[in-house]
Amino acid sequence: MTAISLLLATFVASAVEAVEAFTIVLALGVTRGWRSTLLGVAAALAVLAVIVAVLGPAVTSIPIGWLRVVVGGLLLVFGLQWLRKAILRAGGYKALHDEEATFREERAAAQAAPRADAGVDPYAFTVAFKGVLLEGLEVAFIVVTFGANHGSVPLAAAGALAAIVAVVVAGIALRAPLAAVPENTLKFAVGLLLTTFGTFWAAEGAGVDWPGGDAALLLLLAFYTAVALGLVRLISAQPTAAAS
16 A cells, blocks of 8 residues: 555545544534534543654554554445445435534534533533544544554554644634535545455455455456446345335
8 A cells, every 4th residue: 555545545534434523523513612512522532632742652563464464354334334324325325425414413503502600511512522422433443444454653643643634724714614625426435445444454464465466456356346336236226225
């Protein structure tokens, strides 16, 4: 895996999670105020930084063969979960993710929650902390696993940080949920990428010698893409999908 592919993979995967976290934070900030919301964001980011700092060296200390099996297996499981949901969305069995709808729901919940008389708003702090932490944990997992296998957790973290900065800057500029971002398509792509890399690394760690080396990643990606699109076409033709 080259440095460029590592950066691109972590950037795309992290951008998806950043969009979801930004929507939650924006809804809280405009409804409950920015002070407590940003304190919750800062607290979550501090926890995530500690997690990456601790897990990064711990994971990279594992022998490379076992590391690829473990990391590949985890990525494969993680990627297949993303891919399954993406296929169901594309096939009509699961509702497409709508950031504008999520924003409205978060804002309505924030407006209905009781307010503190003074000081830190517990609701804004807690929801912002939880939202950023949960979405951030997936980013941390991707950073640590991709970075550890490549031997450069900081490089993977740079790709994730670039995605977060890009999403925040775009969100501030638009002052609205990033509904224009093709999030469902990105999730489909991320599922394919994680599944591809997971298969490649797990098999490589188990002793498989891939024909063509890293070039086999392209064949795996093409295979999984063809299978996923075939499944979308198959389930889209079912009556249940058409009616949902």
